[in-house]
Amino acid sequence: MNAFFAFATEFWWLVFPLSGLWFAFGSSWSEATERRHRRKVEIYRLKHPGAAPAPIEQRREPSGKKSGRKTADRSGTDRAVRVVEAMHDDVDRRWLSYELDAAKLIDYPTMTDVREPLTVAFLRAKREADALRPQDAADLDAEDLVAYRAAVTSYGVAFQVAETEARRVRASGFTAEERARLDTARKLVTVAVDDAATAAERQSAYRRARRELDGLIVLPEATIDSLEQSVAGAIGPRRGSSPA
Incomplete structure (x- = not known):
C-alpha cells in the first residue's frame, strides 16, 4: 500500500x-x-x-430536449391557431359587409333568406366555427386545432357558395311588383342614412323602407341596429324597446 x-x-x-x-x-x-x-x-x-x-x-432522450420540444410544439400550435383565427375573421368581415349594410342586403336578399338551403348551410357553418373558436390559443391542443380549422374552412366555403348564388340570382325569385318594392326600399334606405337629408326626411325614409320590406326581407337585428345608428337621433326608440 x-x-x-x-x-x-x-x-x-x-x-x-x-x-x-x-x-x-x-x-x-x-x-x-x-x-x-x-x-x-x-x-x-x-x-x-x-x-x-x-x-x-431504445435510446432515452435527455429531459432538456423533451422540454424544448414541448415548448416548440406549443409555440407552433399557437401560431397555427392565430392563422386559423385570421381566416375566421376574414370570413366574418365578408359577412358583416352584408349584415351591416341594409342596401346591400336588399340587392342580394337571399343572403338572409333562411328558406334558401345554401343560406342555412352557411349560417350553420358559421355557428359551428364560432362555437369552436377558443378564448385563448393556449386552450387548444392539436386535436382541437384540427377540428377548429376544419370548421373555419367549411364556414369559408359555405359563405363563398352562398354569396356566389346570391349574386347570381339577386332578386330574380321575386315578382315584378316585389322587385319594384325592393328598389323603392333601397332608395329609401339611401335617404335614411344620408347626412345631407333633414331629420324628418331620414325618419320618414327609414319607416317607409321598413314598410316596403315587410313580407319580403327579414333584416337581421344587427342590420337594423346598424341602420338605426346611422340614422342616429333622427328616429325615436324602436318599437317594443323601453327607454333607458
Whole structure:
C-alpha cells in the first residue's frame, strides 16, 4: 500500500494525459455504437423494403430536449391557431359587409333568406366555427386545432357558395311588383342614412323602407341596429324597446 502511495505521489501528473486518453476512448466508443446502430437500421431496411424501420435500440432522450420540444410544439400550435383565427375573421368581415349594410342586403336578399338551403348551410357553418373558436390559443391542443380549422374552412366555403348564388340570382325569385318594392326600399334606405337629408326626411325614409320590406326581407337585428345608428337621433326608440 505504501508503494502505491509513493507511486501516486511521484507520478500524479499522469492523471491528465490518462484522462485525455480515456475521454478519447469514450468518444470513439460512442461513435462506434452510433455507427453500429445506423448499420443495423440500413440492414433492416434492405431486408424489409418499404417497411418502417423497427426500433432496434431504445435510446432515452435527455429531459432538456423533451422540454424544448414541448415548448416548440406549443409555440407552433399557437401560431397555427392565430392563422386559423385570421381566416375566421376574414370570413366574418365578408359577412358583416352584408349584415351591416341594409342596401346591400336588399340587392342580394337571399343572403338572409333562411328558406334558401345554401343560406342555412352557411349560417350553420358559421355557428359551428364560432362555437369552436377558443378564448385563448393556449386552450387548444392539436386535436382541437384540427377540428377548429376544419370548421373555419367549411364556414369559408359555405359563405363563398352562398354569396356566389346570391349574386347570381339577386332578386330574380321575386315578382315584378316585389322587385319594384325592393328598389323603392333601397332608395329609401339611401335617404335614411344620408347626412345631407333633414331629420324628418331620414325618419320618414327609414319607416317607409321598413314598410316596403315587410313580407319580403327579414333584416337581421344587427342590420337594423346598424341602420338605426346611422340614422342616429333622427328616429325615436324602436318599437317594443323601453327607454333607458
